[in-house]
Amino acid sequence: MIINHPILGPRDSQEFVYLGDAALIDRPDGLAEGALDTFHDYLYLRDNPAGLHRELWYHEQGDRSWLVVTRNTLTHEITQVELARDVARARGRSK
């Protein structure tokens, strides 16, 4: 597979490490009410869609950035690649 890195251009997927569902970005507040249940869901429950999937890839052999890649799990077609940083910022997280 080839991942079109937003900064570095097309890179072979061999340079990346795959982490999984991009929902991992939304780590729950461990001190909130009912944190045990939300953490349980966060840690153990995953969707396994046949089709579009937003997932985290880490450019370990490159610039060490985290990416959010939107990939069709049936065809491996990649429709969108974003920096995970930008995704988090757009949700008002971080600076």
Add this chain to the structure above:
Amino acid sequence: MTQSNRIPGGQIDRSRSLSFTFDGVTYQGHPGDTLASALLANGQRLMGRSFKYHRPRGPISAGSEEPNALVELRGGARREPNTRATVVELFDGLSAESQNRWPSLKFDAMAVNDRLSNFFTAGFYYKTFMWPKAFWEKLYEPIIRRAAGLGSLSREEDPDQYDKGFLHCDLLIIGAGPAGLMAALTAGRAGARVILADEDFRMGGRLNAETHEVGGLTGADWAAQAVAELRSMANVRMMPRTTIIGAMDHGIYAAVERVSDHLPVPLPGKPRQILWRIYSRRAILAGGATERPIAFENNDRPGILLAGSLRAYANRWGVAVGRRVAVFTNNDDGLRTASDLKAKGMEVRVIDARKGEEVVDTAGRLGLSSVTIRSGGRTETFACEALAVSGGWNPNVNIASHHRGRPVWNDTIAAFVPGQGDIPGLEAAGAAAGRFSTRAALETGAAAAEGALADLGRSAPARDLPTAEDGPYAITPKWYVGGGKGRAWIDQQNDVTLKDVKLAHQENYTSVEHLKRYTTLGMATDQGKTGNVLGLAVMASLTGKSIPQTGTTVYRPPYTPVAMGTLAGRSRGQEFKPKRLTPSHKWASEQGAVFVEVGQWLRAQWLPRAGETQWRESVDREVLATRKSVGICDVTTLGKIDIQGTDAGAFLDKVYANTFSTLAVGKCRYGDAARGWHRL
């Protein structure tokens, strides 16, 4: 031995002779020969024994689809089992042995299986060796494996090197027949970066095996001219002896280049094979077509070949498999074999299935001696050494189905063609797309290249197609000859017969996927290149459904078998698993330490002293010495993180489940830590 079956013509260099041995007997051949063509030239039709019934077998093809002529090539550590004699390029000093026979190829004791064939039908092992359950693994399976088998490994370390490499191109062209060459010329002249890969050592595909002219030259000469022009272009990379084994994602293709297999040993510093990862922006599948047999009784004897292959042996290699030849065909292409062989002075008898004629049986224990023909209610015997069979041609859809794409049935040619857009960026051309005439191959090759150039934003040069034959390919499907009591083979490599498919149908295996697994049809190393569609057609006729309703055949990578060494590349031994040594290693080994593997590290386990007979004595002594005085442990093998500062202890309390802030200076403690999703 003399080359008794060598006839004039062909693309072999008769000015030089190459000496080689098969089962210890020395033969002669010429540069340009394959092992199979050279053996056939020497009158040796018998090359192997079949997998299950140990039936005498010879080659049925002249290419990589070969199910039968499997040999053990070379000797010593370089011995390679299950090599197809039809693709082994002959070199001086080559040695090959037949396999799956004992004590000899001509007399094989295990051929008793053939007499017991009524028992060895589909599912025999599952039905017979059911219990006691524990016996399967320990007793039955080892015995069965020994009796039914292929070649054997040398069990020595491979002395050769294998490399991996990366290539980039605008356009990858798979196959260098008329379609591939024309596509490469079109794209190459337009200045695109082109890679042209072909599994053969001589580019040209079927042009090398046919007699008709292209652009006023013989097909082979036109191909040689095209190859010369392409070689002169700096933007074109020519890769003969290179098989595209798989279509990966996003325009990436895997290829195996056989750099040194045509030499006795690799040249100094050269690898034996290279596994290439080719990054292409567009690709053209011009991999041609594979002929399929017709199933009739005893259709597996040495001397019975696919018609196009028999023609190829005559035209390309100057080999007559026999002087008296029968041709059994259901299409016009089979007639071409008849006319080519007649022109070479052979006596030919045509059996045209479209006229109601059929071959009902054959005779000849170690090689064909006659065929029985039924025509208009009359049965007669025709004595011959060779039988050419053509049940039609299957476009090589293999690569196009690597992304789970389903090939599409085409009624006109009675075969599957690649589905549109099965692999993004890949377009089929020529016979691979079901366009069988040379003219159509040239045209579709040029058109596919023009399409790719347009996608790449380049303008194509004016179309300059040479004249070529545009003959019809009239086929009336004929899959099998029914009515007999004997066995008719569908998949020769796995010894699957018409009966097996019928039995599977009787036992209600209605899905093609189940049929395949139950009978092992198409599950041999050739992936059923010659037999799959035939098996499907038989299934369809049994169920009364059409072939596309019955199912399709889907192929998976690799296109042809790949050596494990090629996949490993340089990652073997030290390079796969390096040995890591601690700073104290030299000292410890001088003390005679016993080492243990800890991941990649070697760690000293204990240091035996003279007189100590077992490990407990050494370890007890070391433990007591440490208790009483001091011990040293080299923990280089563990990872280390240096944490400094006044709150280091408090910080570690948050990281670990157990307490660290109470740890005294100079002491150590094991800690329990967990990542988010692991429980302790």
